Amino acid sequence: MLPLLTSNQIREADAYTIAHEPVTSIDLMERASKAFVGWFINHFQDKQQSIAVYCGTGNNGGDGLAIARLLVDHGYTQLSVIITRFSDKASSDFNTNLNLIKATNIPVTELTHVADDYSESASLIIDAMLGSGLNKPLTGHYQTLVKCLNCLNKTTVAVDVPTGFYTDGEIATGALVLRVDLVITFQQPKINFLLPESGPHINCFEVVDIGLSQEFINEVNTPYYYVQERDIRAIAKPRKHFSNKGTYGHALVIAGKDETMGAVLLASSACAHVGAGLTTACVPQSGLVALNSAMPEVMALLRKQGELPDIEWDKYSVIAVGPGLGTEDGTLQLLKAVFENYTKPVVIDADALNVLSKHQELLNKIPAGSILTPHMKEFDRLFGLHHNWWQRIQTAKKKAQEMGLNIILKNDYTITATPEGRLYFNATGNPAMATGGMGDVLTGVITGLLAQKYTPEDACLLGVYLHGRAGDELALPNRMHVVLPQYVIQQLPATMAKLTA
Template sequence: MKIFTAAQIKALDAFTIQEQNITSSELMERAATACFQWITSHYPIQKPILVLCGMGNNGGDGLALCRILIQHGFSAKAVILKHRETFSDDASHNLTSLHHQAPDDIQILEPGSFVTGIDENILVIDALFGTGLNRALDEWTAEFVHEINELPNEIISIDIPSGLPSDVLPTKNAAVIEANHTLSFQLYKRSFLHPESSKFTGKIHLLHIGLNEKFIEATHSQYKIIDKQVVKEIYKPRNSFGHKGNFGRAQVVGGSYGKIGAITLAGKACAKAGAGLVFTLAPSCGNNIIQTTNPESMFIASGEKFINEIKVNKSINAIGIGPGLDTEAATKEALLQFLETNEKPLVIDADALNLLSENEEHLLKLKYAAILTPHPKEFERLFGTAVDTMFQVEIGRAKAMKYNIHIILKGHHTAVLTPSGECWYNMTGNAGMATGGSGDVLTGILTALLAQGYTTKDACLLGVYLHGLAGDLAANELSEESLIAGDIIDYLGKAFLTFKD
């Protein structure tokens, strides 16, 4: 699924209207009907509803929705903010239609007025301002939004919470409706996928309104969603006549005294994600732990308490390095020497990233397109701070192109950034995965996929989706609170089975 800008969505609407030979009011009616259907499937007809409408097209959606609700027996009322001189054509059309049907259920608020005395049982629908808003709310409209946010009522935003931009993130203290649910139309807005917006959007629901698929397919976007359809096209079922040699030799490198658990998790995940053979290079102090807890992995010793040399057999197909590695001087020297000559597909995580961050020019040593998997703080150490998470992604895109690397910027919607400038947001995963060792598991999964012959990009897309999906399956059964990194490994099998649906 692609992510479009507000301008592209406007063009998509216009193309749909022209191609399907419908009016803009008819498309608005589709949107309002889709919202009505969602509301009726979640709330009883006895639920009183207040629809807050602006004078633009988002307000038109709200006016149409209010009319449909009343037609079907709901107790609904529209409150219109007179925030400009004239209504948009479609909003005016729907105001007229609503007035003919229920003139007593419309209230127009003059500037400076507010809604007061709302019973907390009333469901509030936000249809004040949509994607056409091109500036932050101020004065009366901003104060009105702040007043609504103070109410205890449940709020549903239509298309986008009023005051939230589509293509950038709101400034600190911006006036934005804080919705419990957002009913958006067919495609995600990019701002929905960043943590700064989560308190505004609540739970997001995409409603299909028949927007033109040809336009969506033909229109370019560097921003996309990793969903089941994407990964099912990537996933390669096993050859029934294959043997362990056909599914790749993977080597994970890491661990130090007190941090052997990290590389153990990476090795276990690597085996569970399908690598034919897994080798674990770690200090000798981890031998007994790794051989006992992960007997599927073959152990290679390097150093006593920390790694002092990185040895890789020519038969190895992919390498994952960093979990529990530590930042000893000898380990740093070993890492840099290894990068000088390595030509294997490579995943770099954790302390390996921290060692590279001491000098960004170290990234020039990556002769083979590598995968870097930083969380936001590791990203900052590598590439500097950013004003917000969306700008952080933009920095990551630039660095991925500059150094010909893939960057997996971990978070709730993990972003995969490619050397061609693409940004793929992942839609699996949950807050229970914010636990020690979760990133080590991802390193193992990615290394296994590379070893099996997936391209670097495909390994990234499939790997983060699998990682998040296994976490979701585990959380569904165990709860987010009790989820630990090892549970993600245990549920990888069930995650793979979903590709066979």
């Protein structure tokens, strides 16, 4: 897992690298600038395009000055530098790079103030004004400048972090940030890049390695981690010779009602496709024909009016409950019965979560190691209103620890909070998957993995990654605008085979 660092820890990593490599700070800045330029020149190949590099007077501005100089060395001819000198402060590395750029023919303009009608003629802007150290909202001339630049229809690329954006901590609704098409960020994603508050400000980001000490990064005390493919390959287990359906467990999916059989069909189908040896769906009598027609591989356990039939609880390796159940009194009774009779981890989703939010006394009856899979609104119903995603992930971390549960908080970079107090950000998935029923598929995937004796944490990490990766393998190569849940289910066995190859 890649540890994700706060802005303070990133500065500590810089300092550690400088002290222990050893390398001078100006040489580390040059290395970062070369990494930026290496990515930039491979993707912005028009060397006649007009480019304006906006530089603050700190180290992010020093990066910008070095980038401008290196771009000219690579043959970019229509380039200018604008220095935002809105205070008397300047870092020593900025001053060093300023002296270097003055020895070139690059035109340099210094801004000491900005009017409300400020404009920029270049077609592409490189933003190197404030970087990762910002810890308060933009004011004064920076506020005016960013407002003006946001009104222009320019391609904008940020160096490491867009001006006005916090790398970690709470971002206020309506915060003023320079809107950028791309961030070329150093060493690793910034934590807030992975939260929805980044959406209005950042279209996409790319990470370039600048050689910070991996030893320091691996040892840093952080609860935040980014899940990578190599981590998932270490978790995923191939199927072995001489195994049989009993080897891979028996899952029970309690879901669906007369009007919502689609939810249980998707969840139980995903459970079977991800490899559960046996899958049983507990469904209303009216759903039997639909289940037998759509998924003959799935067995049926019939219930009446929300009441559970007699269940041999020890027969099942894992139970999932919630998709399409509704929030009537019958669902409450179903949940009580599960929590009273079953001691292994349970996967709890959808309407089961909504019922729990109204009956909080049941939260402390959930079996240890269970997995909650809320989207944002379900999460807030369970744990109270949150004003931003930073607040949500802190609550998820706290509640997972207090309750001994795993919480999967779904978004673009779905976050898994574990009882050990860690927050894992998932790297797979795409907007084509934003369609009804996709959460039911995820519930089935995780349930199927638990049936196969994956630990709850591993089932969360592998399940979320596998679910998103299957969607990526469908949407991205085929340029699909929408990927329906049923096609993700069908892709699961092939995607799992690749991960275990």
